[in-house]
Amino acid sequence: MKLDNYINGAWQESGGEYTAVLNPANGETLCEVRLSGREDVDRAVESAKKAQKQWALVPAPKRADYLYEIGRLMKERKEHLSQVLTKEMGKVIEEARGEVQEGIDMAYYMAGEGRRLFGETVPSELQDKFAMSVRAPIGVVGLITPWNFPVAIATWKSFPAIVAGNTFIWKPATETPMMAYEMAKIFEEAGLPAGVANIVFGSGSDVGTAMIEHPDVRVISFTGSTETGRHVAELGGRHLKKVSLEMGGKNAVIVMDDADLNLAVEGILWSAFGTAGQRCTACSRVIVHKDVKSELEQRLLEAMKGLTIGDGLDESVKVGPVVNKKALEKIDGYVKIGKEEGARLLAGGNILDGAGYSDGCYYEPTLFTDVKWDSRIAQEEIFGPVISLIEVGSLDEAIEVNNSVVYGLSSSIFTQDVNKVFRAQRDLDTGIVYVNAGTTGAEIHLPFGGTKGTGNGHRDSGVAALDVFTEWKSIYVDYSGKLQRAQIDTE
Ligand code: UN1
Numbered sequence: 001m002k003l004d005n006y007i008n009g010a011w012q013e014s015g016g017e018y019t020a021v022l023n024p025a026n027g028e029t030l031c032e033v034r035l036s037g038r039e040d041v042d043r044a045v046e047s048a049k050k051a052q053k054q055w056a057l058v059p060a061p062k063r064a065d066y067l068y069e070i071g072r073l074m075k076e077r078k079e080h081l082s083q084v085l086t087k088e089m090g091k092v093i094e095e096a097r098g099e100v101q102e103g104i105d106m107a108y109y110m111a112g113e114g115r116r117l118f119g120e121t122v123p124s125e126l127q128d129k130f131a132m133s134v135r136a137p138i139g140v141v142g143l144i145t146p147w148n149f150p151v152a153i154a155t156w157k158s159f160p161a162i163v164a165g166n167t168f169i170w171k172p173a174t175e176t177p178m179m180a181y182e183m184a185k186i187f188e189e190a191g192l193p194a195g196v197a198n199i200v201f202g203s204g205s206d207v208g209t210a211m212i213e214h215p216d217v218r219v220i221s222f223t224g225s226t227e228t229g230r231h232v233a234e235l236g237g238r239h240l241k242k243v244s245l246e247m248g249g250k251n252a253v254i255v256m257d258d259a260d261l262n263l264a265v266e267g268i269l270w271s272a273f274g275t276a277g278q279r280c281t282a283c284s285r286v287i288v289h290k291d292v293k294s295e296l297e298q299r300l301l302e303a304m305k306g307l308t309i310g311d312g313l314d315e316s317v318k319v320g321p322v323v324n325k326k327a328l329e330k331i332d333g334y335v336k337i338g339k340e341e342g343a344r345l346l347a348g349g350n351i352l353d354g355a356g357y358s359d360g361c362y363y364e365p366t367l368f369t370d371v372k373w374d375s376r377i378a379q380e381e382i383f384g385p386v387i388s389l390i391e392v393g394s395l396d397e398a399i400e401v402n403n404s405v406v407y408g409l410s411s412s413i414f415t416q417d418v419n420k421v422f423r424a425q426r427d428l429d430t431g432i433v434y435v436n437a438g439t440t441g442a443e444i445h446l447p448f449g450g451t452k453g454t455g456n457g458h459r460d461s462g463v464a465a466l467d468v469f470t471e472w473k474s475i476y477v478d479y480s481g482k483l484q485r486a487q488i489d490t491e
Helices: 038-057 060-076 078-089 093-113 152-163 177-189 204-213 226-238 261-277 290-304 325-340 395-402 418-427 465-469
Strands: 018-022 029-034 120-123 129-137 140-144 167-171 197-199 217-223 242-246 251-255 283-289 344-347 366-369 386-392 410-414 432-435 470-478
Touching: 029 177, 038 129, 038 140, 038 167, 038 197, 038 204, 060 078, 060 093, 060 152, 060 177, 078 093, 078 177, 093 152, 140 152, 140 204, 152 167, 152 177, 152 217, 152 465, 167 204, 177 197, 204 217, 204 226, 217 226, 217 465, 226 242, 251 261, 251 395, 261 283, 261 290, 261 386, 261 410, 283 290, 283 395, 290 344, 290 366, 290 386, 325 344, 325 386, 386 395, 395 418, 410 418, 418 432, 465 470
Parallel strands: 140 167, 140 217, 167 197, 217 242, 251 283, 251 410, 283 386, 366 386, 410 432
Antiparallel strands: 018 029, 120 129, 129 470, 344 366
């Protein structure tokens, strides 16, 4: 199968060379996808710009109707989409179903926004004058999405964009174009007018750069690594673009001495090894109170024995492959660094290459303990199934260690003490805080994003996503029949 760009409601014959997309579970070629260039972006923007004029005039509740239909089609096709997702990206099928569900939820949630899109009416300081502010569409927006959540993250961005009256160009990750292809088919079947949704496949340096530099692309919403995000921000800044960034994380679970340890173990395992640790919300540090440290280590080790590793299509598998060989090497490189730094390896630490594994990209779930809070494995994002256990003596110290990293996406605390809960939720410097749950599992109707090196103040999903894709427009209607000067004629 060959995947072409979807522009102006049609599959394009043009575009650059094709490149192969591999299944990380077994190395098989799944399809080929275009590596497009600047001309393709130009064509997509032209189509989106033309469509946007009409689209902005469609009443928001009517725009929302398309989202209801998109949600319905996604629901009807949930199993198929989940299977494609697992093949293409590796996450286990149960999690793939969860991700598709996240997209369906987002469709219905944002469709509801079509009947809200609340603005504000406020009193004017002058008599016989009416004041209000409304959310206006911005125009053509550019969406750059990662491979680890190829559907959900795309819906977090594209659905608020279109309900608010924008049209978009979407550049999916080159590793996961099939989900974008499936979504394009759904957009088409839902009857979305041509040019509202455009997909251009290709690399960040070619397609991404062309999108950011294009004068008619007014917003760039990016999710990916901090390194690439910094580049997007710099280039976007030069072109005065509104740039929304969601980047890395180095999320921690704090386990206090009064925690329910069984629950903590479950929460840690799910959030550290789910998606093979390749979530920006993944738990990669466990900050544990010294009094329960050895008990927690033992229980984690015991529980990790039950983690079956393999092809995510097998329902019994708990940990799938990582996305590609490059990711395997990066993870392995960090494990070597951890050993050099003097951390104690309790479990895992190897690339799996025996029978059934050698053609795929499998890394053993790995547990380090006695990790120094300021060592590289405790500070840098690994994006793989590796946990670092760090010992602390108090809640204050736990919070300090949690906040010591450059990132600020998600954090969690296991405790039974309500005072500690409220202290922690106030002082943990992350955009998301969980109490008695792991660091993953954000719900789509709450804002998603983080502080410090994780983001630049914007949020995906939740009603906050509308702030990225709308411009506030303040409107004054003077019905006094005379010139009333604000600030002057108010005496
Ligand atoms: C991501 O890892 O980039 O909260 C997104 C979660 C998911 C989304 C993760 N709902 O883990």
